[in-house]
Amino acid sequence: EAGVAQSPRYKIIEKRQSVAFWCNPISGHATLYWYQQILGQGPKLLIQFQNNGVVDDSQLPKDRFSAERLKGVDSTLKIQPAKLEDSAVYLCASSLVRQGDEQFFGPGTRLTVL
Amino acid sequence: AQKVTQAQTEISVVEKEDVTLDCVYETRDTTYYLFWYKQPPSGELVFLIRRNSFDEQNEISGRYSWNFQKSTSSFNFTITASQVVDSAVYFCALRVDRGSTLGRLYFGRGTQLTVWP
Numbered sequence: 001e002a003g004v005a006q007s008p009r010y011k012i013i014e015k016r017q018s019v020a021f022w023c024n025p026i027s028g029h030a031t032l033y034w035y036q037q038i039l040g041q042g043p044k045l046l047i048q049f050q051n052n053g054v055v056d057d058s059q060l061p062k063d064r065f066s067a068e069r070l071k072g073v074d075s076t077l078k079i080q081p082a083k084l085e086d087s088a089v090y091l092c093a094s095s096l097v098r099q100g101d102e103q104f105f106g107p108g109t110r111l112t113v114l
Numbered sequence: 115a116q117k118v119t120q121a122q123t124e125i126s127v128v129e130k131e132d133v134t135l136d137c138v139y140e141t142r143d144t145t146y147y148l149f150w151y152k153q154p155p156s157g158e159l160v161f162l163i164r165r166n167s168f169d170e171q172n173e174i175s176g177r178y179s180w181n182f183q184k185s186t187s188s189f190n191f192t193i194t195a196s197q198v199v200d201s202a203v204y205f206c207a208l209r210v211d212r213g214s215t216l217g218r219l220y221f222g223r224g225t226q227l228t229v230w231p
Contacts, residue, residue: 048216089157091159100147
């Protein structure tokens, strides 16, 4: 079974530029998550989708971050404009809908903002 | 509020030593789930175990074992006879499936384990 796919793996941009990340979840997983992991910290949830609807985006900085999951499958996360503090690894995860189900993570995108 | 504390930032051991990674959690909910994930240098988080709040039975899987104690709000992870391949960052996480936080994982800061040959 294929895992969660993410691209690109690495991205370097200058502050105030825009950037987008792509995620394709495990086939059949209705729930998709985007996490931000700053160096030395645990991942923090940015947004959660169930199918193509947003379940939780309370921790998403909506003035600069946006995400969509068209057709309830793959998803994109965008930052516009980027700030230095956005340097982090952006992890995508997916899971089935059942309570307590484990989340399966992709390899992440390492973003460096100069 | 939900919180996970991993007080050990870094641990170094020599191969074949046993090592225990500590995890303390806080929640007011009676139904919750606890997880351990491994993050090797490649960066991908690898699921190790899930435990729900009603199941305090300890679990052993090969060289890995987990000790869940609700009385102390702890969910500790022990690696027996550690190996170099165990070197990674290990995260403990808490999940409370309620309302708007359904599915959200609350992670600790992680423990960097280094196993020397």
